[in-house]
Amino acid sequence: MPVNLQTPAADALLPINGLLLGTAEANIKKPNRKDLLVMQLAPQATVAGVFTQNRFCAAPVIVAREHLASGKGIRALVVNTGNANAGTGKNGLASALVTCVEVASLLGCEAGQVLPFSTGVIMEELPLERIIAGLPSCVADLREDNWFNAAHAIMTTDIVAKAVSKQITLAGKTVTLTGIAKGSGMIHPNMATMLGYIATDAAVAQPLLQRMVKHACDASFNCITVDGDTSTNDALMLIATGKSEALAITDAQDAAFDKLQAAVTEVATLLAQAIVRDGEGATKFITIKVEGGKNIAECRQVAYAVARSPLVKTAFFASDPNLGRILAAIGYAGIDLDVQHLKLYLNDVLVAEHGGRAASYREEDGQRVMQQSDIAVRVLLERGTAATTVWTCDFSYDYVKINASYRS
Amino acid sequence: MPVNLQTPAADALLPINGLLLGTAEANIKKPNRKDLLVMQLAPQATVAGVFTQNRFCAAPVIVAREHLASGKGIRALVVNTGNANAGTGKNGLASALVTCVEVASLLGCEAGQVLPFSTGVIMEELPLERIIAGLPSCVADLREDNWFNAAHAIMTTDIVAKAVSKQITLAGKTVTLTGIAKGSGMIHPNMATMLGYIATDAAVAQPLLQRMVKHACDASFNCITVDGDTSTNDALMLIATGKSEALAITDAQDAAFDKLQAAVTEVATLLAQAIVRDGEGATKFITIKVEGGKNIAECRQVAYAVARSPLVKTAFFASDPNLGRILAAIGYAGIDLDVQHLKLYLNDVLVAEHGGRAASYREEDGQRVMQQSDIAVRVLLERGTAATTVWTCDFSYDYVKINASYRS
Numbered sequence: 001m002p003v004n005l006q007t008p009a010a011d012a013l014l015p016i017n018g019l020l021l022g023t024a025e026a027n028i029k030k031p032n033r034k035d036l037l038v039m040q041l042a043p044q045a046t047v048a049g050v051f052t053q054n055r056f057c058a059a060p061v062i063v064a065r066e067h068l069a070s071g072k073g074i075r076a077l078v079v080n081t082g083n084a085n086a087g088t089g090k091n092g093l094a095s096a097l098v099t100c101v102e103v104a105s106l107l108g109c110e111a112g113q114v115l116p117f118s119t120g121v122i123m124e125e126l127p128l129e130r131i132i133a134g135l136p137s138c139v140a141d142l143r144e145d146n147w148f149n150a151a152h153a154i155m156t157t158d159i160v161a162k163a164v165s166k167q168i169t170l171a172g173k174t175v176t177l178t179g180i181a182k183g184s185g186m187i188h189p190n191m192a193t194m195l196g197y198i199a200t201d202a203a204v205a206q207p208l209l210q211r212m213v214k215h216a217c218d219a220s221f222n223c224i225t226v227d228g229d230t231s232t233n234d235a236l237m238l239i240a241t242g243k244s245e246a247l248a249i250t251d252a253q254d255a256a257f258d259k260l261q262a263a264v265t266e267v268a269t270l271l272a273q274a275i276v277r278d279g280e281g282a283t284k285f286i287t288i289k290v291e292g293g294k295n296i297a298e299c300r301q302v303a304y305a306v307a308r309s310p311l312v313k314t315a316f317f318a319s320d321p322n323l324g325r326i327l328a329a330i331g332y333a334g335i336d337l338d339v340q341h342l343k344l345y346l347n348d349v350l351v352a353e354h355g356g357r358a359a360s361y362r363e364e365d366g367q368r369v370m371q372q373s374d375i376a377v378r379v380l381l382e383r384g385t386a387a388t389t390v391w392t393c394d395f396s397y398d399y400v401k402i403n404a405s406y407r408s
Numbered sequence: 409m410p411v412n413l414q415t416p417a418a419d420a421l422l423p424i425n426g427l428l429l430g431t432a433e434a435n436i437k438k439p440n441r442k443d444l445l446v447m448q449l450a451p452q453a454t455v456a457g458v459f460t461q462n463r464f465c466a467a468p469v470i471v472a473r474e475h476l477a478s479g480k481g482i483r484a485l486v487v488n489t490g491n492a493n494a495g496t497g498k499n500g501l502a503s504a505l506v507t508c509v510e511v512a513s514l515l516g517c518e519a520g521q522v523l524p525f526s527t528g529v530i531m532e533e534l535p536l537e538r539i540i541a542g543l544p545s546c547v548a549d550l551r552e553d554n555w556f557n558a559a560h561a562i563m564t565t566d567i568v569a570k571a572v573s574k575q576i577t578l579a580g581k582t583v584t585l586t587g588i589a590k591g592s593g594m595i596h597p598n599m600a601t602m603l604g605y606i607a608t609d610a611a612v613a614q615p616l617l618q619r620m621v622k623h624a625c626d627a628s629f630n631c632i633t634v635d636g637d638t639s640t641n642d643a644l645m646l647i648a649t650g651k652s653e654a655l656a657i658t659d660a661q662d663a664a665f666d667k668l669q670a671a672v673t674e675v676a677t678l679l680a681q682a683i684v685r686d687g688e689g690a691t692k693f694i695t696i697k698v699e700g701g702k703n704i705a706e707c708r709q710v711a712y713a714v715a716r717s718p719l720v721k722t723a724f725f726a727s728d729p730n731l732g733r734i735l736a737a738i739g740y741a742g743i744d745l746d747v748q749h750l751k752l753y754l755n756d757v758l759v760a761e762h763g764g765r766a767a768s769y770r771e772e773d774g775q776r777v778m779q780q781s782d783i784a785v786r787v788l789l790e791r792g793t794a795a796t797t798v799w800t801c802d803f804s805y806d807y808v809k810i811n812a813s814y815r816s
Contacts (some may be wrong), residue, residue, distance in 0.1 A: 022729060039667070050793055053740070054736060054739035054740045055738070055739040055740070055741075055743075055744070055745040055747055056735045056736055056738060056739030056740075056747050057739065058762075084732070086732065086734075086735070086736070087732045087760060087763070087764050087765065088736040088763075088764045088765070089762050089763040089764025089765070090762070090763075090764075091764070092764060102720075121730070121732065122730075122732025122733060122735060122736055123731060123732030123760065123764065123765050124732070124765075125765075147581055184651060185636070185719065186736065187731075188740075204567050226717040227717075227719060228636075228716065228717070228718065229717050229718065229719045229733075229736065229737065229740070230736070230739075230740035231736065232732075232735070232736045232739060257603070276709060303433075308636065309635075309636070309637050310635040310636065310637065310718070310803075310807070310811070311593065311594055311635060311637045311811055314807075314808050314811035314812045315811070315812070317808065317812050318811075318812035318813060320812065320813075322529070322530075323528060323531060324494065324495045324529065324530025324531030324640075325637075326491070326531070327464045327494070327495040327530060328462060328494070328495075328530055328637065328638070328639065328640045329637065329642070330463070330464060330595065331462035331463040331464030331465070331638075331640060332461070332462045332464075332596075332637070332638035333463075335463070337463040339463055339464050352495060352531065352782075353497075354497050354498070355495070355496075355497040356495050356496045356497025356498075356499070357495065357496070357532075357533075358532065389445070395808060396808060397805050397808050397809070399718070399722075399808070400722050400725065400803060400804060400805050400808060401719070401805070403719055403722035403723070403726075404722045404723070404725050404726035404728070405726060405728075
């Protein structure tokens with residue numbers, strides 16, 4: 001069950017002027033569910049994105065990366081769930097390109113102006129004919145107030161659709177941001193996670209938009225893990241339609257750049273956390289803060305060692321303060337740690353110091369924290385000033401159940 | 409359930425001349441089970457060992473490493489299960505030292521000639537009084553034909569006791585080897601695994617014995633993973649009592665060195681594989697061979713990415729040939745792979761080539777292999793001549809069950 005997470009009401013998701021969305025039931029893997037999404041962008045819109053670093057990256061990732069780099073001006077995005085079109089060789093590339101051609105012909109733009117995305121099972125042929133057959137329904141459905149359906153149309157094992165809206169003011173003008181994401185398993189992003197789309201009606205020059213999406217991703221999607229498995233299809237896209245009344249952002253020194261970047265990062269962080277809260281089989285949401293490191297890299301090493309440990313994750317599932325497992329994970333993280341100087345906190349409870357259990361630690365205090373559904377682990381390395389935060393979930397029977405039956 | 413693994417019969421385990429073993433029920437964690445083991449060595453015996461690289465290594469690991477390095481000649485080993493004496497700070501160190509003092513006083517040697525070992529729950533105080541109370545029973549029980557009980561006395565979540573014997577001939581003289589090991593979870597060794605003890609009646613100079621144990625460990629315990637968690641207490645010890653009639657091995661150029669090293673490595677490999685076959689919740693034993701790499705390091709990176717992936721491991725549990733998950737794991741292993749040149753086999757079935765599913769691959773062939781309990785994954789990188797093999801098991805409901813209830 002998702003941990004303290006609900007889908008926002010449809011009317012809580014704010015339309016973005018200059019961006020239309022349309023969904024369809026294309027029967028890609030299962031009948032009677034929305035599984036195809038088209039987004040159409042106003043001509044002046046800018047788009048930036050980051051993609052998975054998995055060497056077996058999916059065919060649509062290869063195509064989207066090329067189309068984005070060509071600088072032609074992106075006019076549409078097309079997303080299917082139910083099939084990842086990854087590990088599909090040359091046929092997979094052809095299918096991704098044909099999908100772009102079909103969308104372009106329906107919307108009256110060039111194929112190179114369309115970005116394709118897929119998510120679902122790996123190493124199975126994309127059912128191209130069903131996608132082509134479904135595209136006209138998507139186009140017929142195109143409208144601005146369709147984010148709620150769009151968030152549902154990209155889900156795989158997600159239980160809850162992930163979406164968030166936010167408004168800020170730039171020099172007196174209102175700017176709106178809405179984002180959606182999907183992902184629940186195979187979540188250990190490296191550059192970006194499964195699929196995330198954030199749009200704003202602000203106007204942002206493309207190089208600045210790229211900088212903004214990289215910044216937001218590093219602070220959000222690149223700080224989460226469900227199972228340590230980096231997907232073949234990860235992509236986070238940031239779209240700026242330029243339809244708000246706010247002045248265009250063309251200079252990173254501009255105060256509006258910082259303000260918008262902070263808002264984008266906030267939306268990305270909420271979406272990334274939503275993915276963890278809806279992590280496959282999750283019953284606990286765990287925030288791991290590592291402070292006092294020599295640099296961020298070593299803080300991340302320690303945080304991810306804890307976040308990935310199946311023993312730590314099953315202890316959280318059991319609400320069992322078997323906290324020696326956290327020490328063990330810190331110990332094998334691969335940094336030349338002096339354990340005498342380390343402090344471990346669970347929420348506000350000091351658990352370990354001087355290389356062992358803290359004198360003040362009481363089992364019942366650990367037990368009290370472990371029974372909560374939102375838990376913070378705080379590790380003080382006390383050898384520098386760097387810090388980082390990583391979000392993860394516990395490891396339950398249901399993770400195994402979901403992944404032992406994913407294809408059926 | 410352990411995968412194709414049984415404890416050998418008590419009389420299949422060969423005594424090692426010059427090594428006595430005694431066990432006791434010391435009530436360390438649970439009543440009515442052997443949980444304490446003393447091994448007494450003949451005066452001329454040499455001992456070598458490798459220990460965990462976990463920075464939160466246990467107090468007994470610190471003490472054993474120091475005593476071994478002091479060169480005083482080791483006369484005894486003492487092992488308790490039920491408590492790891494790790495994450496226990498200065499008190500833990502004192503408890504490990506007191507244990508050595510007690511053993512030394514019972515056996516008439518120096519405390520510095522005793523190596524202590526512990527395994528069990530982390531960050532809980534060692535129940536020193538119970539250990540001290542149990543030691544006289546161990547000493548009263550000392551005998552050569554006691555390996556079967558010794559193998560049982562070091563178990564934690566192990567279902568099956570792990571032990572193996574082997575005889576070889578060195579220049580016409582018979583040499584015997586017997587080894588025992590424990591471990592089932594928190595298995596991702598880095599230098600050695602949980603606890604392994606291999607003894608031979610051969611005579612081997614200590615520096616050569618050290619070289620032999622390092623070689624054996626690198627080819628066995630350092631090639632397995634159950635859950636990716638490196639223990640705080642890993643140790644593999646190799647003991648040579650020098651009681652056989654074979655000539656002492658004092659030169660690594662000696663043919664007998666190679667022959668004994670090969671036998672030690674074989675025993676170590678069988679014990680390491682036994683740990684995986686009895687991996688927590690295991691239903692499948694999986695051999696991952698990576699061939700054609702530029703170097704062994706990158707082969708290991710790929711093999712461990714596959715071996716650690718929860719998605720791959722749950723697919724094996726489900727006997728589901730969802731083999732795209734293996735491609736995804738290879739893809740995120742972190743090497744600059746050209747996926748066009750990679751080939752993936754499941755046993756003798758070619759699954760993937762040219763960046764996607766092999767034209768000859770049939771789902772029913774994958775299904776047939778997945779239903780077996782011993783499965784080989786073979787990855788051909790085709791960019792060099794290096795190769796490696798890693799052994800792992802699947803990920804089942806029972807792994808979660810065992811680790812969500814380990815302390816209770």
